[in-house]
Amino acid sequence: MFGIPGKQAVSMTPKAAEKIATLMEKDGHQGLRIGVKKGGCAGMEYTMDYVNEVDPHDEVVEQDGARVMIAPMAQMFLFGTEIDYQTSLLESGFVFNNPNVSEACGCGESIKFDEALFEKK
Numbered sequence: 001m002f003g004i005p006g007k008q009a010v011s012m013t014p015k016a017a018e019k020i021a022t023l024m025e026k027d028g029h030q031g032l033r034i035g036v037k038k039g040g041c042a043g044m045e046y047t048m049d050y051v052n053e054v055d056p057h058d059e060v061v062e063q064d065g066a067r068v069m070i071a072p073m074a075q076m077f078l079f080g081t082e083i084d085y086q087t088s089l090l091e092s093g094f095v096f097n098n099p100n101v102s103e104a105c106g107c108g109e110s111i112k113f114d115e116a117l118f119e120k121k
Contacts, residue, residue: 009075012068024065
């Protein structure tokens with residue numbers, strides 16, 4: 001929908017692709033759908049849900065056995081994002097390195113997007 005021919009909407013690091021592929025295998029899911037919703041102290045939050053059936057309107061990105069679907073409403077917000085999976089002493093989880101984010105809260109769970117995404121050209 002908002003793609004550039006020959007360029008995937010999002011990319012995954014090898015660690016993220018491995019973790020997503022493992023989650024898919026565990027319960028036979030078709031992949032993970034990522035999106036955004038209103039919420040959090042900065043205004044928006046990322047969402048991730050297991051997918052058992054691919055929606056024909058989703059943008060599908062496949063890499064190293066992992067499949068990510070991007071909800072239609074989220075495609076313009078997530079274009080160019082790199083998905084990583086990080087593990088530390090206190091926590092582990094997915095990290096979104098998103099060039100469209102202009103602000104994030106201290107914990108990184110809530111984000112605000114560059115106003116240019118909302119301007120009509």
